[in-house]
Amino acid sequence: MMRRTIPLVATVSALALTLAACSSGAASGGSDAADDGPITLDYWAWGTAQEPMVDAWNAAHPDIQVKRTDAGGGTDSSAKLVTATRGGNAPDVAIVEYNTLPAMIVAGVAADISGNVDGLDAEFAPGVWSQVTFDGATYGVPQDAGPQALTYNKAKFDELGIDVPTTWDEFADAAEKVHEADPDSYITTFAPAEFGGFAGLAQQAGAEWWSVDGDAWTVDFDDDASVAVADYWQDLIDRDLVLAEPLLTPEWNAKVNKGEVLSWPAGLWAAGVLYGVAEESAGDWAMAPMPQWTEGDPAVAFQGGSAVVVTTSTEHAEAAAEFARWMGTADEASAAQIEQGQYPASLAGQELTLESDAPLLTPEQDDYWQVAAEITKDTIPEISWGPNVNVASSAFQDAMSAAVTNGTPLRDALTETEAEVVDDMTTTGFEVTQK
Incomplete structure (x- = not known):
């Protein structure tokens, strides 16, 4: 049985939080239900689970209706939220990655919603709740967690006689066997x-890109662990054993559907994402623990995971906070x-998984959620995230894309990313050192 979840801990300095307190509002107490009709909340959220979750909310809450907009995932959505807030047209509620x-x-x-979530921390493992609390204030309700795992096309693995790799060395060997068996696969x-994906793999190897001591930050994107991960993928790219291209494009989706990305x-x-782009292959897939950098060390990082935040722009803070609470804790939302x-x-949602069918993509994997629970217990505790992840993500994407296009070393992209992150933090007023 799943007992606890240890997620990443996003850390910001006192300076950052002071700036935030000066610029952001707080959700107020009391009810803001309209007297002349239902409230409509605008909600920005991506992902296949959001539509059924919102539908369930709307069916149960006729006085507070929610209109969902898919504004893009991850950093795309966050960047748009900043722009919309400055322009005065932000949504009432939004999904934000931790x-x-x-x-x-x-x-x-x-917005600070501390006054609207009193006692809610008991619904979550302490580490999960810490993802949304800073300097004693709460800024969101956790909705999902994303420990890294290996989702793979079991039917193709079986057809090619490939065992599920348990280490990254075995993964490289399997990559060679796949491509030898079918040059198109x-x-x-x-x-x-994929900033978050690479970050998770680097953290699994021991990297820590940001650390803070008081108000002093250390930034280290090209540490030994991160460089080793970059060199690992460099080798596979150079040997044409992995595709080096963006995910979720029409071309990539077609390859997944044809069994050419395994x-x-x-x-x-x-x-959930794969089911959305390759529904016809449902039943072919399974999930296993992530391969290990060091054999016998099952530690993994979280990739993604998100909270529902109430924005400082909303005129319906009470209703927005009620929606956020429901999305993070209701059984209907978890289902x-x-x-x-x-x-x-x-915690209740994680317990509910053990009584649930496997996801639509993997209907024949009876132990899916048991495996997920074991993976979650092995997540890495207290990885720090800096105050300018958006800048880091953009710099990483640009540098890595250029490296792949130009055939330059991936490790150099990490150094370029670090330089941009440090420059941005220094310009903003943070005390920063580099290792």
């Missing part, structure tokens, strides 16, 4: 824009997440 929440606080996007994709090392949410392959952040 690693970008510090930046959303500093930018004045996420690859074991996976190295996607240069796995995706990513957060547990990958099953919709589970069906789509998301792993709920709440």
